[in-house]
Amino acid sequence: MSVQRNAVIFAWILLLPAVLYVAVIVAYPLVDTFILSFTDASLKKTTNWVGWVNYSKIFNATFAEVIIRTFIWTFFSVSIKMIIGVFGATMLNSAVPGRALFRVLTMPPWIVPMAIGIFMWGWMYNGQFGMISGMLQRFGLVDAPVAFLAQGSTAFWATIITDVWIGVPLVTLYMLAAMQAIPQDLYEAAWTDGAGRFYRFRRITLPLIVPSMITMSMLSLIATFNSFDIIWILTRGGPSGETTTMIIDTYKTAIGSNKYGEGAARAVLICIFLSIFCVCYFRVTSRLTSGDKR
Amino acid sequence: ADKEISWIYCGDKIDPIHEKYIKEWEGKNPGWKVTPEVVGWEQCQDKATTLAAAGTPVGMAYVGSRTLKEFAQNDLIVPVPMTDDEKKSYYPNIVDTVTFDNNQWGVPVAFSTKALYWNKDIFKQAGLDPENPPKTWAEEIAAAKQIKEKTGIAGYGLPAKTFDNTMHQFMHWVYTNNGKVIDGDKIVMDSPEVLAALQAYKDITPYSVEGATAYEQNEIRAIFLDGKVGMIQAGSGAAARLKDTKINWGVAPLPLGPSAKGEGTLLITDSLAVFKGTGVEDKAIEFAKFITSPGPQGEYELQGGAGLTPLRPSPKVDEFVKADPSWKPFIDGITFGGPEPLFTDYKGFQNSMIEMVQSVVTGKAEPADALKKAAGEIEAFK
Amino acid sequence: MKQPHLLIHRYKWYEIIGIYAGILVFLTFVLAPFVEGFLVSLKPLSQLFSSPYRFIPENGSFEAYRTMWVSVPGFARYIFNSFFISTIVTAVVLVLVIPASYAFARFEFKGAGLLLGAFLAVNMFSGAVLLIPLFRLMRTLGLLNTYFAIMVPGVAFLIPSAIWLLRTYMMRIPRELDEAAFVDGASHFYTLRRVILPIAMPGIMVVAITTFIGSYAQQFIFALTFNSKTEFAPLPVGLFAYFGRQEVVWNELMAASFVGIAPAMIVIFFLQRYLVSGLTAGAVKQ
Amino acid sequence: MGQLLLNKVQKFYGDFEVLKGVQLEVRNGEFVVFVGPSGCGKSTLLRMIAGLDATSGGDIVIDGLRVNDLPPVKRGIAMVFQSYALYPHMSVFENIAFPLRVEKMEEQKLKAKVEHAARILHLDQRLQQKPGMLSGGQRQRVAIGRAIVREPKIFLFDEPLSNLDAALRADMRIELAKLHRQLKATMIYVTHDQIEAMTMADRIVVLNAGEIAQTGAPLELYHKPANIFVAAFIGNPKMNFLPVTCTGVSDAGIEIDYKGQKAVIPVTPRGGAIGKQLTLGVRPEHIQIGSGDIAFTVTPSVIERLGAQTVAYASLDGESENFCATLHGRAAVHPDQPLATGINVADCHLFDEVGIAFERHVELTSIDMNLLNPTAA
Amino acid sequence: MGQLLLNKVQKFYGDFEVLKGVQLEVRNGEFVVFVGPSGCGKSTLLRMIAGLDATSGGDIVIDGLRVNDLPPVKRGIAMVFQSYALYPHMSVFENIAFPLRVEKMEEQKLKAKVEHAARILHLDQRLQQKPGMLSGGQRQRVAIGRAIVREPKIFLFDEPLSNLDAALRADMRIELAKLHRQLKATMIYVTHDQIEAMTMADRIVVLNAGEIAQTGAPLELYHKPANIFVAAFIGNPKMNFLPVTCTGVSDAGIEIDYKGQKAVIPVTPRGGAIGKQLTLGVRPEHIQIGSGDIAFTVTPSVIERLGAQTVAYASLDGESENFCATLHGRAAVHPDQPLATGINVADCHLFDEVGIAFERHVELTSIDMNLLNPTAA
Ligand SMILES: Nc1ncnc2c1ncn2[C@@H]1O[C@H](COP(=O)(O)OP(=O)(O)OP(=O)(O)O)[C@@H](O)[C@H]1O
Ligand SMILES: Nc1ncnc2c1ncn2[C@@H]1O[C@H](COP(=O)(O)OP(=O)(O)OP(=O)(O)O)[C@@H](O)[C@H]1O
Ligand SMILES: [Mg+2]
């Protein structure tokens, strides 16, 4: 058995640098956050252990609203990202001239520093001077300028769209890779049987990229749930708190109001939510992908 | 080696005038060095706070005076007591903005007040007297209505985005109606004066720029500069910009509410706060006072364009106003102006205020209810 | 146009139109903000805020692309810093992640699943929330106000996804290759270096690119909090230099953004082939 | 009906001519096998018939209709891929039902059809399983099932058995032959395994570098290969070749000289062969221990005892290739011990200097009556 | 030296016993082939010998040293993988040199060794190419080259030919046999192809579900299979089995009754067989047209004409399995036409009710002298 034991020791040697690094740089602050969530830490020099107070404070009607809003926001953002990503990947996967260039052209939102991308959207949403409102007026679709960030309903969607925009390149890239991994002969077989392009997409492409879609949507979900800059720069969670998600609320509490304890409790809560998600995800995927191997 | 006073300096680069006086001070205090760290406006204050919270405070930082109470209560900054002479040198009420528990906690370094700008061409177009700006809220609302109805152009620019200046703008209305948010340790916001201000907000909204909650004051100002709104309330910076446009404009004191005792405005100051625990507190205070003393400060604030209002009366200021009368309304408002309310959790307070304004502007709540709700909420932030 | 040999790829005219229309819609969504940003960069400041909206800028010019260097003199340095930081971060991430992914892909040991999950959990906490504890840590380590202040936390937050990506890739390399080397007496480390590393190169490329870009994007918050020295500031912080007290110099800001991302775009342009195929392939075609 | 005509079919990849004007007619109900070495263009030709690859020149005609520009489904063909191309996410039932679902066939009828196909292929018990759970042979049958339900005029198979192991391959060969008789459909089958070709085909088409080397019934190719290529390709172990000189020509055949031994090979001579270098071909199974019309002694270096047969490999003087003989199972041969062997002229093949065969005097119908009427099989 | 002893070797995967106490001795220089159906544990056993998989029980002893806990390199073995496991990024030279580089062999010596191996394997011209540019057979040789340079005591091969096509497989078989004689090393070879086993092995080990079903020389397994499993597994097409009843026992053998015909099979009887249901086994190649000791008429449904041979498949009354006969190439058989056939008792195998063979009266040494002394081959 010594052969095996050596291998295990070696595996740990390989892992050690990465594990240690992450442990020191991230795990330590994580534990710090966890401990903080049970204290009344603030700008004050002294902190006291307060037990569950921070957690019990969180649960009120407003926060319930925030949670629900976060879920809805995340749900729509991830779903739209996946839909657009799959759509884009499908288009870019077709054998038409120029697709290499088109593939490159999908990347910029991913590359540009996030804040800049958001500023550009801010410009687009501007009612008086922005492109969307301007175009709509030009084509006579509306007669007064539309300020997209003014109303809770439009601002909610505007932030989602921007989040989608930032996430789409990576999703598209992964979906494209997943599609390219599907053996060509499956399509040829289906075509020989008379299946048209759309039918092939629906019955072959879509089912076969489902595992990749699940992985991607989970990674995307974690990122989206914690998506901060977009809402912060565009609306600061307003108007009337209608775009305030959990992470915004956490930031406002911890950094804005310097209530580090309460902020930490919120952060821990976010992590718990996401962990539950991920466990469910692993359950679902292991069931979905079993028996599908060729 | 030199002893260092680190200074978090907000902006994109150090003002040459400050640079000059830092040199001068360093020359007078051998062995001392002032090391400014330039941080963009957006993150400036957060950075100073983070550093202090993490236990490595900077020597001195440029902060909004509104946060001084919070810092002081958490024992992060040291008091910067002023002599009576020093106090007297400022315009009235200014020292109040940095005073708490009978002590001064910062040295005012920048000051701003607001006045009403109006577009004379639009007034003319709407059949209003272009040389006669509204003096009261009622006139203002009526003018806005007439502009909107006659020309289709928005009559008033109301900023209500989720941004700190949304509350500032509202506080101008509160102070032009002799209102108060907090009196000592008592929340007195749920008063007829404040309610009237909120009601006025509701009344003027229909004639304001569409989608008030999408704009903060700079964006509203841009719309005014574009000639697409009849009136706005803005700082002195707007005047400098208007001179570059073809717009026919005027500037007047803010219109007054029914309970007003005189011209009023919100007095916003930024201060230099001296942080505790650096070991150079005394020298930092010394430097802070030097750099804000009438000489350097006078040079700094009267450069124009930055939107600053002078902190102290002086012959130079008078000269200046004479040369450019558009300065007058900004200085006249000081007498009856009020400070930003000081709260322990200033951000919490501000959020409640913004929420209140937005809920009224978007029609989600009646002014009375919104006011009651906000007044209740802010109790927790004292 | 050359007709493809595979008839399944031959499109009817209306399919071609459909596909290009689809691509057009998709790219419009993706690129519209850039168009807006570009137009903004061309307009003189005074014209920016003017309505009605004009798509084509009146007397637009590339003036901003010149003045941006003047109004923020350190801009070239910021771009360099970003590149420098991203390069180092990418290198460190690779050094840490390659052995770890190999361990995850090849060895069965207790707690592997748990550890992998733990890595994923790192991504569940956003950096913003951890800022203060991180700051304390950086101070303890004495890294504040150095390049390291930006690199060190950056690496930590990029490790998890890199491990996930590379592990999947390595799992597709036939196990026999390791075994053959093992039988021949190669140590695990020798196998990793001489056999796995070269074969996993396409996958490593993908990880390198995503890490590089990730680092490019993430620098802002760390740079802001943990670094005070202008000479170490990266591009995103540099861009904030265009925000004055009263005024944002929008046209220069946008111009600077375009100039700033140009190097990364060029890199992507040349590497996109590897990106897609590196994600797809994995299997070693013998 | 399922009649196929290939008229000067060409295929270019860039400048590279993969198929050089293939001319072939396949009768309705025939089982035609394309064989040839790897890379000779078998798959390409099949895919062009299927409509998967574009045709660079010539016509493909099915039942009188030129189909060059028709998509596969309109050609009335069904294809079974080498990799089976089963949909991994669908059950066996759904895999087989796929073509019918495309047609939007009514559920009741669809079910009946799929079940009928499954019964023919002994897949009744597997209908609810996913392809991943099936063995190679079962997968292969699912792929065939998917082809069957469409009731195509022509079945196309691309090396469908190459992924199976030997035993399974033998079983599936028989099953396919049975299926062919049952369905009476035209089948075109690609393989590079000549045993498959010999056992299943009504007619074999031997391809060599994009050209048809010979077309004919299996035994015709075995007994009367048209050229050295076909002679070497058909038969296992492959034919032995010996360099000989033509010394005379008569009605009885061609007289040759092999290292001093003379013999008359019963083939039809063509003009001007005398004195030329010819190639004598003899199959391993026609070499006998002892003597024959031509006799020689070999020293086997490797002996393979398969039980029923013994295969001996030897090197001949001055030849680089192995000389191979298939002997009966208990043959008394031993490695490195010289062995006297002989061949009969009746078993010999003779090729001219460019490799074209002289026609042998062999009556094929005496071997298999079916050769008189191939489609009756 | 390269002597291997497996002593009660066991392997568990969880609760599943893959190998059930394998006992085997391999002599130095022997070529031993493990055969068995898929999943019987061949690869697992080989990998345990190699040191890639851990042993759950028993000892693996190489040259007297228990190696259970030694890493592969210390066991003196080399392994050739089914997929060849060539390093795609290294040239052929570097692939072959890999084990020597690991040893840090001095450059000069290394080069000489690699070139020597390349010469043996006819790879001299390919040394600078990458594996991706080689054909299957060439890749296979590179993999062997990598094993050779280490000069191991024991070579292990895991189905090295299964990825090659039939013709190449035959060639490589011969090359491997030659190589074995050249290197005189112990070789252990895993395959599920019984032809490979028959042609290459000094000794075959037939595995069935984790147990050794029989060990012996190829012809021993062919002529004297110990049980039905081995009888069916060795020989192609596989042996036919008929249910018979034992009606008597004598010194000459066992008298059996097959549908009324009686015959005495020359096997050594064991106690109490009379009246029992036995199984008669007869190989397809032992069925002759006409008559024999036992005669019956079959109606072939499928005829495969391979040229040299004709294989006829028929169904017998009341049997589900195909009955198969291998006849000579020009046999006058036709599908669906009844055919009188017979078998001789000397060719028959007889198995008891649990499938254990009765020993046949056959002198193996009369067939192949090598069986007297297998390692001399
Ligand atoms: N897409 C392509 N581009 C260029 N050449 C190709 C292409 N497809 C096939 N070829 C070439 O065409 C020739 C014929 O290929 P084909 O696949 O038809 O061979 P094959 O007879 O089926 O061989 P195998 O028995 O190995 O399957 C080969 O030389 C191959 O290299
Ligand atoms: N890692 C494993 N975990 C559990 N079971 C295994 C594992 N590896 C092999 N097995 C099982 O052990 C048995 C023997 O497998 P092995 O690979 O030795 O078969 P094999 O005889 O080599 O078959 P083949 O001819 O298909 O290669 C199989 O039933 C297989 O399912
Ligand atoms: Mg092919």
Ligand SMILES: [Mg+2]
């Ligand atoms: Mg195996």
